[in-house]
Structures are given as structure tokens and as C-alpha cells.
Amino acid sequence: MNLHQLLRNDTGLVLPDEAVERAVRERRLRLGLSTREDYAPLPRTPEFEALVDLVTVPESWMFRDPEVFDAALRFVQRRLLSHPGRQLAILSLPCAGGEEPYSMAMALARAGISPAQCRIDALDLSQAAIARARHGRYTRNAFRGADLAFRERWFDSDGGGYVIGETPRRYVRFSQGNLLDPAVPARNAGRYDLVFCRNLLIYFDEPGRVAAAAAIRALLLDDGLLLSGCAEAPAFCRGGFAPQSLGAAYALQKQALATVRLRPRPPPPVANAKRPRVDMAPTPTPPQAASPAAVTVGRLIAQARQLADAGRLLEADQACRAALALQPELAEAWFLLGLIGDAGGEPRAAERHLRRCLYLQPEHYEALCSLALLHEQRGEAQDADLLRRRAARVHARGGKQGATR
Missing domain, CATH: 1.25.40.10 (Tetratricopeptide repeat domain)
Structure with a gap:
């Protein structure tokens, strides 16, 4: 079995050939190995983990897609009202260098929700990403957009970088793990009120996506909420979820409890009617509910x-x-x-x-x-x-x- 296949079997990720070869070259240079054949790390060894760290892409930034965190905060606030006295649990995976869970922690702190009311577990495949997240030091690249007031409030300046403050840290627990490892959902079945899983399934093949959706279903409480990447929403819907939004947040629930439908309601019976097709036909008239003069x-x-x-x-x-x-x-x-x-x-x-x-x-x-x-x-x-x-x-x-x- 070649190294590319070993990586796929161990991580579940469908990795481009050039990404694997680039990582192998970097590790060979680091180790002083002269030929490709000299490099053959085995799974569950430190060198294999170092290679995994290079082929994964843990880049993110603070409050990436702010609407997602707004939606998550509203859900948490409603949840606290309907479940008084219970600590809520949030899962962020993959958590990369901690940008997503720390962003959620800042949103909770800003809203006056304490760690005793809501905790965040953060999981990533990469040991190096988890180490960076725990260290909590970020460069300017982690802060994008016009509104950076949160940086002044929650971070300490450290030379050319910024270190996350103690308040957001208290919300988050980091750990290394693989969503496709059966032990992960087995240990945490039905634990989480809210799960962030954005832009992970796109790196899996179809069997991997099926397994990942099943794992998320197992981790999420029956009435919990999943926030996914938009490109992954169809895969999650095939895995037993139904969408709550096709907008910025891409929120989903387990299908049995979802309040919306994936497919349209059937039209009233009409003789000889054919099913309409979504096609690139000429543009129809705007929906009647819209006022033509006011439409933008x-x-x-x-x-x-x-x-x-x-x-x-x-x-x-x-x-x-x-x-x-x-x-x-x-x-x-x-x-x-x-x-x-x-x-x-x-x-x-x-x-x-x-x-x-x-x-x-x-x-x-x-x-x-x-x-x-x-x-x-x-x-x-x-x-x-x-x-x-x-x-x-x-x-x-x-x-x-x-x-x-």
C-alpha cells in the first residue's frame, strides 16, 4: 500500500497528489533523506503524525462568516431559556488553530453567557493545529474585516502578534482526534447541543461523507443544531439532516425534528400535469408577492x-x-x-x-x-x-x- 493510500485510510481525507508529494519532500529534507524510497512512515507513529500535519490545511481567521456566529449565539440564548440550569455543550471540528472556537467563546462572553452555562469542545486531526490553538498566538492574518474591536478587548499584543486572553480560554477545551474514528462518537454520543462542522466533508469521498454525517448525528442531541459549510449541506441532508437555512448560516437539524422540508410540497392535482423542471429556461415573471417597483x-x-x-x-x-x-x-x-x-x-x-x-x-x-x-x-x-x-x-x-x- 502506497503512502497516499495510507494517509487516506488513516485520515479519511481525499488528498491531491501534489499536496502529498510536497509534504513528503518537506519531511525528507527535514530528516536528511536522499530518496523517496527512504521515507516510509507508518500510521500511529510520530513521523506519520508530522506528515498528517503538513497535508491538512488548518487555515482560518477570527469570526469567519460573522452570520454563522450570530446564528449560533441566538440558538444558545434560546436554548438557555428552554433548558434552565443545564450547561450547554458546543463542538467545533475541525477547529484548526482555534479561530472558530475562540470566536464563539468571544461571542458568548460578549453576550454575558458564562463558561458554567456553555462550554466548547474543539477537535482537530492535526496535533500541530491543536498545539497552536492551545498556545493561542495569532498573526495579523487571523484578523480580517473592518471591525476588529474584539481584538482590542479579548487579545493581548505580543510583539508582531496577538495572544488570546484568559476569558475566552476558559470556555474551550482542545483535543486531537479523528471524526471517523468510531471511538469519537461512541465516547460522546448525544452530548452536544450545537456542532460546528464547516468545510470538512468536501475533503472526503462519498463513503467518508456518509460516515462523517453518521458520526455527527451520533454526537448531536436530537433537538440540537448543526452549522455546516454550504457545499456540504446536500451531503448532510443525504445523511439524515434537513436544512434550517440556505442562507449564510447553513443550519441543519436531524430530519425527524426539522421544521422545514428539503423538497417542495407537491402541487394540487392537475390533469395531465408534468413535474416542473429547474432549468436554464428564459426568466419567468417575479413572484407575485414582490412589488415590481420596489424589487431589488x-x-x-x-x-x-x-x-x-x-x-x-x-x-x-x-x-x-x-x-x-x-x-x-x-x-x-x-x-x-x-x-x-x-x-x-x-x-x-x-x-x-x-x-x-x-x-x-x-x-x-x-x-x-x-x-x-x-x-x-x-x-x-x-x-x-x-x-x-x-x-x-x-x-x-x-x-x-x-x-x-
């Missing part, structure tokens, strides 16, 4: 998300197309049409919409990941791998839509 593209996109949240996918499709009537080159509308098509059981239409999004915005990370999932579901592994590599390059450049993992 932003409002139509927001309306599309709200309709999709309610399981009204056909109307959400119409809202997207109404936005495209006003702004035909709007990549985000084509991206939403792709998600709606996939959720509505129209994978070919979903592919066309996602490809249109990428034509307009070639580095749309979420569209790249969603399209890769569609190809992999059809068994087109080579096409899926090419798209994943493109997505990895977008992430490596640290763009707005890069992944945390």
Missing part, C-alpha cells in the same frame, strides 16, 4: 433563500430567475439555483447552474465544492478531483470563500 436584486436573493428555507423550492427558483432578469451576470443567483436544483432532485440542472456561476466567478469556492460533490455522486472521480484541486488553490490564496479545512 438583493431583496430577490434574500427572498429566494427564505423560500428555500421553507421548502418552497419552485418559488425560490422563480425568485432567483427574477433577480437574473435584472442582473443576468449575478453569480450568486446561479449558485443558489444550483443548490436549489440539487435539493430538488435535478442534478443535471444543478450542474449547469453551478457551471454558469463559475463562468462568471471562477474562484467561487462554494460552487467548486458543490460541483465536485455532484461529479463524485455520479462516479466521475477524475472530474471531482480536478474541481477539489481548484477549490484547494482558492483556499490556499486565502480568498473570501476559502475553507477552514
Whole structure:
């Protein structure tokens, strides 16, 4: 078995060849080995763990996607009211260098919620990432966006960097582990009220995604909430979750308790009626609920998300197309049409919409990941791998839509 396959078997990650070869070259140079054949680390050894640290991508930043933390805080506040006297439990995985769990800790502290009321467990495959998270020192790259007031409040300046303060630290416990290790859900079954799992499943093959979704289901309380990456929401839905949002937060619940539907309600019976298709047909008239004089593209996109949240996918499709009537080159509308098509059981239409999004915005990370999932579901592994590599390059450049993992 070659080293690439060993890494895949041990971590569950589908890794680009160049990423593995680059990591091997770095470790060989570090160890002073002259040939590729001299380097053959075995799983569960320190050298294998060092290699895993190099092939994983633990880059993130504080309050990445602020809407996600707003949604998480609102859920925690409601939960504390409905479960008085019980300490809530949050899980962040992969936690990378601690940016996500520390961001949530700062949000809790700012809202006056104490560690006694809500704790955060943070898990990552990489030993090096966990060590960095525990150390809690960050460069300027971990702080992006215009509003950095939180940095002055919760961090101490340390030369050219910043060290997380004692208050956020009290909320978080870090540990190394692999979600696909059966012992992880077995030890923590039904423990968590809220789980962050964003942009991890995109690095798994289909069996890995099935196993990961099952593990998250086991970890999450029956009425708990999962916050995922948008490109992973379809995979989680196939694994027994149903969406609470197609907007910025991508919140899901276990399907039995979800309050929205993944597929649209069937229309009333009509003689000889055929099932409507989500396609790239000419743009229909905007939904009747919208006033033509007051409609803006932003409002139509927001309306599309709200309709999709309610399981009204056909109307959400119409809202997207109404936005495209006003702004035909709007990549985000084509991206939403792709998600709606996939959720509505129209994978070919979903592919066309996602490809249109990428034509307009070639580095749309979420569209790249969603399209890769569609190809992999059809068994087109080579096409899926090419798209994943493109997505990895977008992430490596640290763009707005890069992944945390």
C-alpha cells in the first residue's frame, strides 16, 4: 500500500497528489533523506503524525462568516431559556488553530453567557493545529474585516502578534482526534447541543461523507443544531439532516425534528400535469408577492433563500430567475439555483447552474465544492478531483470563500 493510500485510510481525507508529494519532500529534507524510497512512515507513529500535519490545511481567521456566529449565539440564548440550569455543550471540528472556537467563546462572553452555562469542545486531526490553538498566538492574518474591536478587548499584543486572553480560554477545551474514528462518537454520543462542522466533508469521498454525517448525528442531541459549510449541506441532508437555512448560516437539524422540508410540497392535482423542471429556461415573471417597483436584486436573493428555507423550492427558483432578469451576470443567483436544483432532485440542472456561476466567478469556492460533490455522486472521480484541486488553490490564496479545512 502506497503512502497516499495510507494517509487516506488513516485520515479519511481525499488528498491531491501534489499536496502529498510536497509534504513528503518537506519531511525528507527535514530528516536528511536522499530518496523517496527512504521515507516510509507508518500510521500511529510520530513521523506519520508530522506528515498528517503538513497535508491538512488548518487555515482560518477570527469570526469567519460573522452570520454563522450570530446564528449560533441566538440558538444558545434560546436554548438557555428552554433548558434552565443545564450547561450547554458546543463542538467545533475541525477547529484548526482555534479561530472558530475562540470566536464563539468571544461571542458568548460578549453576550454575558458564562463558561458554567456553555462550554466548547474543539477537535482537530492535526496535533500541530491543536498545539497552536492551545498556545493561542495569532498573526495579523487571523484578523480580517473592518471591525476588529474584539481584538482590542479579548487579545493581548505580543510583539508582531496577538495572544488570546484568559476569558475566552476558559470556555474551550482542545483535543486531537479523528471524526471517523468510531471511538469519537461512541465516547460522546448525544452530548452536544450545537456542532460546528464547516468545510470538512468536501475533503472526503462519498463513503467518508456518509460516515462523517453518521458520526455527527451520533454526537448531536436530537433537538440540537448543526452549522455546516454550504457545499456540504446536500451531503448532510443525504445523511439524515434537513436544512434550517440556505442562507449564510447553513443550519441543519436531524430530519425527524426539522421544521422545514428539503423538497417542495407537491402541487394540487392537475390533469395531465408534468413535474416542473429547474432549468436554464428564459426568466419567468417575479413572484407575485414582490412589488415590481420596489424589487431589488438583493431583496430577490434574500427572498429566494427564505423560500428555500421553507421548502418552497419552485418559488425560490422563480425568485432567483427574477433577480437574473435584472442582473443576468449575478453569480450568486446561479449558485443558489444550483443548490436549489440539487435539493430538488435535478442534478443535471444543478450542474449547469453551478457551471454558469463559475463562468462568471471562477474562484467561487462554494460552487467548486458543490460541483465536485455532484461529479463524485455520479462516479466521475477524475472530474471531482480536478474541481477539489481548484477549490484547494482558492483556499490556499486565502480568498473570501476559502475553507477552514
